[in-house]
Amino acid sequence: MNADSPTTAAAVSFDPIPLPATGGDALSADFEDMTRVRNAVLREVMGSDVDAQTPEDLAPLFLPDPDELRYLWLIRRGGEVIGRLGVDIPQIEGSRTAFWFLDILAAHHGQGIGTRVHEEVVEPTARSHGRSVLQTWAQHTEEPGERLHSPAGLGSIPRDHAARFGLRHGYTLAQVERRSEFDLTTGLPHVEELFAQAQSAAEGYRIVQWQVPTPAEFVEDYAWMKSRMSTDAPAADLEWDEEPWDADRIARHDAMLVRGEGGRALVTAAQHIATGRLVAFNELTIQSDPEGVTSQEDTLVLKEHRGHRLGMLVKCAGLRAWPALAPRSRRVVTYNAEENRPMLDVNETIGFVPVAYEGAWKKVLE
Missing domain, CATH: 3.40.630.30 (Gcn5-related N-acetyltransferase (GNAT))
Structure with a gap:
């Protein structure tokens, strides 16, 4: 606007x-x-x-x-x-x-x-x-x-x-x-320390990762978590429809995460070992410019699995794996609602620093 x-x-x-x-x-x-x-x-x-x-x-x-x-x-x-x-x-x-x-x-x-x-x-x-x-x-x-x-x-x-x-x-x-932005050239040693700490706190969970397209075995759980983004993320005064997700929509989403020749996308998820279900995820993407900015897209921990440092776990696991996929990208950018204090706490601890602000604007027509 x-x-x-x-x-x-x-x-x-x-x-x-x-x-x-x-x-x-x-x-x-x-x-x-x-x-x-x-x-x-x-x-x-x-x-x-x-x-x-x-x-x-x-x-x-x-x-x-x-x-x-x-x-x-x-x-x-x-x-x-x-x-x-x-x-x-x-x-x-x-x-x-x-x-x-x-x-x-x-x-x-x-x-x-x-x-x-x-x-x-x-x-x-x-x-x-x-x-x-x-x-x-x-x-x-x-x-x-x-x-x-x-x-x-x-x-x-x-x-x-x-x-x-x-x-x-x-x-x-x-x-x-x-x-917020994170410096990939200087911040990864700290990410390694935080990842080890999060692993200790996340007993009963393990990391699974994939580059898109999403493997068939993970589609159902990934779709469920994506649907929860529209209901569980802080919305303030915005209106969000509850969004249904299925295998077809995951396939379209995968294609949009990787756009342009040479684009990459990595999804990192936390799997609850006792049930085998995916309960948290994080997305990292880069488009056709290998030296371009990496985007940290959606991150979510299902409400019933919060309190185990899974947000820190999936973010750090993704960042530590990312240089192998995009070695020439120097920084990561992400957006968070200011009231999403739990996720901002994770980002700030990792080393993300605020660089700009966006306003979300709403009008109800008469």
């Missing part, structure tokens, strides 16, 4: 982008332009190309998916590509939610473009699918002055241009997420 908009935007078009129908499709010029403007906006926000991706990396995110209907637009002004817009409609019975994102180059902020996008595209698309709850995320830059606090009581963001845009269009701050 990167726009600010008190005035009228002229000569701006919102052009639908053809989405790939299969993984082997040639990508359109519009999709490549979308990738370029995405990377340019992130460069403005982050001050580097740390989050840049190729069109081939992004394409799997927009393949047909029975669980989610996706729309994507290029924003042009006078023929120049200045931004992109996406709306996702979960295909879950009874869902009220629509998710959206907006990236506009900073030179075009404050000219009414974001307002037009929201009024002419975002809200009408959501309403056409019977959705009444809009949710979006924005990276917020640190600046002095007034701050907005998470309704969960932990975390805050500055009242910057993205926050002003949200407030002006009827959104409330629903949650604050912390972006």
